[in-house]
Amino acid sequence: MTPILSARAIVKTFAGRNWFGSDDKRAVDNVDLDVNEGETLAIVGESGSGKSTLARILLGLVKPTSGSVTYQGQPLEDFATSDWATFRKAIQPVFQDPASSLNPRMRVDTTLSHVLRRHKLATRQTLDAEIATLLASVGLDAAQFRDRYPHQLSGGQQQRIAIARAMAVRPRLIVA
Structure with missing residues (x-):
């Protein structure tokens, strides 16, 4: 059975700078997950550990630095406009605030x-x-x-x- 949503090798790095030059921050580090029909998945971690960033990536709101997210086997990066409309109805966010x-x-x-x-x-x-x-x-x-x-x-x-x-x-x- 194909998962509803899959993530493979998701990495998200935010560029930063300090006195000594580049100071990139890795918010999400090599995450793999599958969500199947009828499952509940909890992503837990300390404040600032990348949970919200990962959620935004899974929703297609933020692009990962590397890795891919698929909806029913189709990579989000390959979506046409009509695919996004279907995805937005099928995968709904509830924001933190x-x-x-x-x-x-x-x-x-x-x-x-x-x-x-x-x-x-x-x-x-x-x-x-x-x-x-x-x-x-x-x-x-x-x-x-x-x-x-x-x-x-x-x-x-x-x-x-x-x-x-x-x-x-x-x-x-x-x-x-």
């Missing part, structure tokens, strides 16, 4: 409805029910939270909204 990933001028229901309508996953008739289902799936009551803005939510509630937004498109994989 939910406050910066939520539009402060959009209520919770607007945030979720944009995703549902953009991907044609709800009609006008089913939109309210879909939003309620998404909120319930992350432990939030729609009647209490749908009309709130991000600044009216705790950090944990903001993170749940970000997770609900990622789940709205029914992805194959969530990278958090």
Whole structure:
């Protein structure tokens, strides 16, 4: 079986300088991984150990210095525009800082409805029910939270909204 997402020999180095010249920092050092259907994979490490950088590489947001990432066996570097659209729907991010990933001028229901309508996953008739289902799936009551803005939510509630937004498109994989 072909993994949903694979990474081979991933290295990411950031250029730096000090008084003595070059001072490159290796954030990710030779990582290999496979994520198969139905699996949960946790990447753990100390602060500054490269977890977020690796996540950005897996999402195709940052190019590795060397190595390759494949989605269903196809290297990301070979993707056409249409491949990226499919990938973005199948692999959803949940970013570390939910406050910066939520539009402060959009209520919770607007945030979720944009995703549902953009991907044609709800009609006008089913939109309210879909939003309620998404909120319930992350432990939030729609009647209490749908009309709130991000600044009216705790950090944990903001993170749940970000997770609900990622789940709205029914992805194959969530990278958090």
